[in-house]
Amino acid sequence: MAFLIDGKQISQQVIEDTAAEVAEFQITYGIKPGLAVVLVGEDPASQVYVRNKVKRAEEVGLNSIEHRLAATCSQQALNKLVDELNTDPMVHGILVQLPLPAHLNEAEIISAISPEKDVDGFHPLNVGALACGEASLVPCTPLGCIIMLKTVYEDLSGKNAVVIGRSNIVGKPMAALLLQENCTVTMVHSRTKNIEAVCSQADIVVAAIGRPEFVSAGWIKPGATVIDVGINAIERDGRRRLVGDVDFTSVEPIAAAITPVPGGVGPMTIACLMKNTLTAARSQVLARELEREAG
Ligand SMILES: Nc1nc2c(c(=O)[nH]1)N[C@@H](CN(C=O)c1ccc(C(=O)N[C@@H](CCC(=O)O)C(=O)O)cc1)CN2
Numbered sequence: 001m002a003f004l005i006d007g008k009q010i011s012q013q014v015i016e017d018t019a020a021e022v023a024e025f026q027i028t029y030g031i032k033p034g035l036a037v038v039l040v041g042e043d044p045a046s047q048v049y050v051r052n053k054v055k056r057a058e059e060v061g062l063n064s065i066e067h068r069l070a071a072t073c074s075q076q077a078l079n080k081l082v083d084e085l086n087t088d089p090m091v092h093g094i095l096v097q098l099p100l101p102a103h104l105n106e107a108e109i110i111s112a113i114s115p116e117k118d119v120d121g122f123h124p125l126n127v128g129a130l131a132c133g134e135a136s137l138v139p140c141t142p143l144g145c146i147i148m149l150k151t152v153y154e155d156l157s158g159k160n161a162v163v164i165g166r167s168n169i170v171g172k173p174m175a176a177l178l179l180q181e182n183c184t185v186t187m188v189h190s191r192t193k194n195i196e197a198v199c200s201q202a203d204i205v206v207a208a209i210g211r212p213e214f215v216s217a218g219w220i221k222p223g224a225t226v227i228d229v230g231i232n233a234i235e236r237d238g239r240r241r242l243v244g245d246v247d248f249t250s251v252e253p254i255a256a257a258i259t260p261v262p263g264g265v266g267p268m269t270i271a272c273l274m275k276n277t278l279t280a281a282r283s284q285v286l287a288r289e290l291e292r293e294a295g
């Protein structure tokens with residue numbers, strides 16, 4: 001039986017640590033770090049995630065600001081809101097919930113967010129900084145995966161890690177972070193040949209492909225650690241269920257450690273957003289102090 005990497009418990013610790021640091025920040029600087037969450041439209045899953053983000057932000061003591069725009073809102077209106085948030089000194093972090101309705105250009109909006117307030121770590125400047133090993137604001141889901149992996153391994157150096165999926169939100173930044181931890185990293189995707197054989201060599205498998213229960217027992221080396229980023233709603237036995245990208249039932253007896261779905265990576269994503277907001281607030285306050293000193 002594998003060790004269950006408990007995302008709920010680990011995320012609670014991240015939340016508590018961040019709350020303590022937020023309280024200290026407020027004492028030192030006399031302001032609360034501010035997080036603005038922008039939701040466009042009424043996608044039911046996005047509404048749940050945004051509600052949870054706002055709830056967690058309040059719990060850690062952030063100044064939480066929520067903006068809701070209609071699904072029909074124009075690119076111009078969304079750009080205008082982002083511009084206003086960029087210049088608002090009470091806002092240190094800006095998050096635009098994805099996916100956006102199809103008529104809106106996601107890349108343009110992500111690039112419009114000021115890089116120092118980009119708590120999702122999706123802005124091209126932050127992506128570049130991560131590639132150079134210099135990032136401070138890194139995407140929340142991969143950051144959460146690294147924190148979970150560090151509860152299993154004291155040192156990730158030299159581990160063979162395979163990342164399944166090459167999305168900008170998870171796969172690519174995940175590979176960059178694992179590389180920063182000195183793992184030997186392989187990325188596999190829909191065009192990879194012998195994907196199963198590649199995965200079965202891995203000490204660490206991170207599955208982020210968005211296909212329910214795609215990774216099965218034959219893909220996993222006995223004793224490997226499996227991080228399941230997938231959140232897929234399926235119907236089984238007439239009931240709606242959430243399953244990951246990993247076939248938990250067949251993989252769990254083979255792996256040494258595994259994340260469950262739900263209760264694994266998901267809660268870590270939200271906890272890391274709180275952590276990133278504090279990081280962003282600290283660096284903005286420091287930058288302003290330096291500007292003042294320079295006159
Ligand atoms: N701007 C962003 N958009 C999206 C991101 C993101 O990081 N930034 N990630 C995902 C959605 N997401 C956060 O936004 C997210 C997804 C899932 C969870 C979560 O806690 N899931 C629970 C199960 C929830 C349920 O019951 O439906 C779990 O896994 O236990 C948190 C955050 C895409 N968009």
Ligand SMILES: [Mg+2]
Pocket residue numbers: 165166167171189190208209
């Ligand atoms: Mg992919």
